[in-house]
Amino acid sequence: MRKAGHKVTPERISLNDGVSLNIIPGDKFKTNYISVRFLCPIDKSTVSENALLPYVLKRGTMRLPTMTDVNKECQMLYGSDIDPFVGKTADTQCFGFVSYPLRNRYTEGLNVTEKVLGLMAEMIFSPLKTDGKLCRDYVESEKKVLSDRVRAQINNKTRYAIRRCIEEMGKDDPSTIPETGTLETIETVTEDTLTKALEKAICSYRIEIWCAGEFDREALINTVSRLFASRNRQSTSPLTVSQIKEAKTVNRVTEDQPVKQGKLSLGFTTSVRSSDPEPWKYSLFLQVLSSSPVSKLFTNVREKLSLCYYCYALPDKPKGTLVITSGIEVENERIAEEAILNELESCKKGMITEEELEAARMSLITSVKSVYDDHGSIVHWYFSQQLSGGRIFSPEEFAEKAASVTVADISDIASTLKLHTVYFLNGTQKENEGEEDGQ
C-alpha cells in the first residue's frame, strides 16, 4: 500500500495585484475542492454588504436568472452544490463560495470541476442585474434572511454565551463586529450599495482562490487567469489585527434568560499569537488544558466534580484571546469558575504529569496529521497560516516540533493568560416550564 499522508505543499501563483491561486495537488479523494475567498478588514460600514454578497449572487445570473435555474444546474453537475459563506478571523472578514465537485472518473465523462469553477465565476462576474444593478427582489429577500439569522442568535445559548463574552471583552474592537453586521447595518443596504460593494470586492479586496485535488495544472491556471486576472485592480487594504488590552480588574457581566441551564464563559487575553515563531507550544498547552482525552478540564471539572457535560477552551489565535465555556446548574456558578481557574493555575505552576504531557503530544500529533484526510482541513491549515503572516509549517514539521515541548514551555504559555471577563448567562426557568400543549 502506498504511504498515506504524503507531504503536499501548496503552490501559490500570483495572478494579479492581490489575487492568488493556491493549488494543492492530490488524487486520494473522490472529490476536488474549489473555493473563492474575498478578504478585507472587517468594518461596520461594509460588513453587511459583504455578508449579503455571496447569498445574493447565488440567487441568479444573467444566464440562470432564478434560484431554481442555478440549483438545477448544480444538480446536473452531479450534485456539486456551490455554497456561499461568510466568516471572520480576528479583524478580517472573509466571504465567498466553496464547492466539492466529484472527480471526473465518477461523473460518467463530464468535466464537472471545470464547469463548477465557471459557474462560480459566473455568479461573481455576471450576476442577474437590471439597469446595471443587482436584482432588488433578491437583495431585499436576502436582507430579510440575514436579519432573521442575526435575531436567531439568541436561540443557541452555548454560542450566544461565547459571543457575548467576546463582545464584552472588546467593546469597540473590530473583532467584535459580527460577520453579518447588525440589524441596523443590514437595513441600510440597497441594490445600489450592494452593486458598488461587488465592484469594490472584485477590484480591491484580496482574493484567494484555493483548488485542491486532481487538476490539469496548466488548464486550471489558464482558466482561473482568464476569469480573474484581467480586471483592473486597485491596491488592497492591509489585513491587520488590533490588540485587546489586559483588564486592570476583571469585568463581570451577568444576564438573565428564561432557560434551565446556566452558561459560564471566562474570557482571557494572551500575548501569544498564531504568528508566534513556535505556535506548537500554544497548541500543546490547549491539549493539556482542554483537548486531549485526559485534559484537565475534562478529567477534573466534568468527570471528577460532575459539574457539567461540556467544558472546553476556544482560542482566537490570531487575536490572542481565549474563552473557556461550560453549561452548569445556575447555583454552581462560583464553584465552576473556581474549578476552571484551578486547572489553569495548575498549568501555570507546571503541575502537569508526564502522562498528561505525553497524552497531549499524541493527541496533537493525531489531529495535526489528520488534516490530510479531507480537502477542507488541509486548505484551512495553510490558509490560516498564510493569513497570520508567520512562517508556514507543514503538518509534519509542526508535529515534529510539538514532540519536544516541555512542561516549562507550557507553564510559560499558561502564564501569559490573564482573566479579562467573566460572563454568566443565568437560567431563570424551573423544571417543567415551557412544556407541551398538544391538540
Place this chain on the structure above:
Amino acid sequence: MDIKTVKNELLGEEYTFFTHKSGLKIYVFPKDLASSYALIGTHFGSVDNTFRLEGEDDFVTVPDGVAHFLEHKMFENEDGEDTFVKFSRTGANANAYTSFNITAYLCSCVDNLYPSLEVLLRSVFSPYFTEENVKKEQGIIAQEIRMGEDNPSNAVQYGMLEGLYEKHSVRINIAGTVPSIMQITPETLYRCHSAFYNPSNMVLCVCGKAEVNEVMRIADLTLDGIKPVPVESITEKESNKAYKARIEKRMQVSKPLCCIGVKDDKISSDPEQRSKRSLAFEMITSICFGSSSDFYRSLYDEGLISPSFGVWFEHNESFSFLSLYTDTDDPEKLFERFSKYTQDGLVESITDESFERTRRVALSSFVKSFDSTDDIANLLVTISLEGADIFKYTDHLRNITADYVRDVAKELFTPEAYTMSTVRPL
C-alpha cells in the same frame, strides 16, 4: 470461518467481511488515508426500552434514557482507569453516540491502530458499574439533558415525534429526562448490557490501514468465551395516523420554529426493500422539497421558509417518517401550503427530468461518503445493523425508476399522517 471480499466497480472500493466465532460481524475496509477508524455498534438504542431475556416470562420496561446512560458508562473500568486514559497512550481519539436504534463506540488514530482497537473492544465488553460511578454520571447527563432542553430546534423536532406517535418509544428523548435517569441503577445497566452487548447483536468496522489477520487476532484476544444471549425487544406497532395534529411549545426564540411530520407505516421486513424505499424517500426529499423545486422557490420568495429549511427522514424496521423543518413567521400558512401541495402538484413534480437530476445527486452523495474513514465506518455499521448491504445500494441507484418514486409519494402523503410541531416565542 467464511471470509469474503466484496468489490464495487463504481466506487473502486472493496471490503472483507467475516463473522467471528463470538458472533460479532466484522468488516475490514482498506483505505489509504492518514487516519484509521474503528467503530463497533450494537442494535440497542433509545427505542429498545422494553425487552426480555431468554427464559424470562415477562417483558420489563427500563427507565427512559438508559441506552444513552449506558453509553456514558462503558468507558469506566474495574482497574479504576478510564478508557480515555488508555486511549491517551495510543494517541487515539475516542467517542460514542446513541441514536434511536443503535449505540456506537469509536476510535480514530494515525498510529497504533491495533492497540487502540484492543482498548475499544475490551471497554465495550467489560462493564463496570457501581452506585458511586452511576451517581457521578447522573450529574453530567443531567447537564447534557438541560442543554438539550434549552435548545429550541431539539424541542421542535421531539415535538414532531410526540405528535406523530402515541405509544412508540421513538417519541421519547434519546437521553431521557432528569427524573428518569435518576431511577437508573447499576443493576439496570448490567441487565441492559448482558442483553444487548452481546457480540452476536453487534457489528465492527475497521476502516483505514487495516489488515484482516490483525483485526481477527484482536477479536480473538478480546472476545474469548462470550456466549450469545438471545433477547427479545418489543416496540409498539402504530398505524400511519398521526397521534396529534398539533404540538405547541413556547421558548425564548426570535421567531417560530416549525416541524411538520409525515408518518409512514409501510415497513417491509426485507432490509433491501427498506433500503430501496429509503432511496425513494431521499429522491422525494430532493425533487419535491429541495432547493431546485418550485415549491421551495415559491415559499422562499414569499418569505415563508428560510435557508434553515431542511427535510430529513428515518426509515428502518421499527419506525418510518419524513419531516420538514424551518423557522417561519407563519407556521399555519406554511402547513396549509404543504397540505395543498402534497395533495395536488407534488407527485406531478416527479418528472423524468427531475428524476434524472436527482439520481445524479444521490449517486454523487453516495460516492462522496467514501472519502472518509469516519463516514465509511458509520455507514457500514448502520446499514449492517439494519440487515442490508452497503454495496447493494449502488444497484438500487441503478435500478430505481421514476414510477416507483411516484408510487411511494402517492401512498406516503395522506393528510391523516401529518402533524405539526411549533416552538413559538414566549
